[in-house]
Amino acid sequence: SQQGEEDPQALSIQEGENATMNCSYKTSINNLQWYRQNSGRGLVHLILIRSNEREKHSGRLRVTLDTSKKSSSLLITASRAADTASYFCATDPRTKGGSEKLVFGKGTKLTVNP
């Protein structure tokens, strides 16, 4: 079963605009991660935010985490055509005995039009 669910499923914007993707999850987590996948390629790690963090930045990326609402958002500012990709959130569920496994959502397909 999927732990994280991204919203929207697809997003189309113009170059220079900001893109916001959301992720909701169901159980307590140790951390939440965002990955990018370009067409036909493997996933690439973007950012990791721990359960005790509320916001994290990396370049044009800004991630927020609200553990009370069990949700996270990924904001890409000043988008470029090269940002066109699918974006996945992955949660590290907090379980008894620990967990080394991530649970991935189904992804948001972002298209940035030049």
Next chain:
Amino acid sequence: DAGITQSPRYKITETGRQVTLMCHQTWSHSYMFWYRQDLGHGLRLIYYSAAADITDKGEVPDGYVVSRSKTENFPLTLESATRSQTSVYFCASSEALGTTSYEQYFGPGTRLTVT
């Protein structure tokens, strides 16, 4: 080359045949993972390994076998391929300290078609 590689990149096989997908990483990461990616299902974990000779089932292990005799290699075998196993398969590796997951590094994927 440094990193994580998968072979073959593309494979067509017939129903009932045995197929092995290879995965090799050069970072000496403890953890390795196999996922399948299908439209509408996202990424699903098949098997994972915490170290050499330690493997465990993921969400969708039926029909698959794994082994890990060396830290750097984690082959995935489909013992008798079925059409439902047509998918894109990704291998990944990571370090994990304690009970928390860390970032995973993914290979380029193997596109498998079972006819």
